[in-house]
Amino acid sequence: MSLFHTSFNIVNVILLVGFVPFIAKIVERMVKSRGDEDEIFTLEYIGAGMVNTPELPCLKHERKSQSSRDLRKRAPVSLPRC
Secondary structure (H helix, E strand, C coil): CHHHHHHHHHHHHHHHCCCHHHHHHHHHCCCCCCCHHCHHHHHHHHHHHHHHHHHHHHHHHHHHHHHHHHHHHHHCCCCCCC
C-alpha cells in the first residue's frame, strides 16, 4: 500500500512539473496585485534575530522539577498491599 502511495505521488509530480508555468499564470490572473506596495516582501509579525528570553524555558523546567520533587516527598514510601 505504501509503495502504491509513493508511486502515485512520484508520477503526479512528474506529470505536473510541466504545467507549473501555466498554473502560475492562472494564479497571477486570479490574484490581483495592489500596486508597488504589494510587490515588496517584508515580514510583518516575525522579528529578525534571536529570542531575547532563553531563561524562560529554563525557569519553566526548574519549576516543573520542583513540583515533581514535592510530589515525591508527599507520596507514601510504600504502596499498601491489596
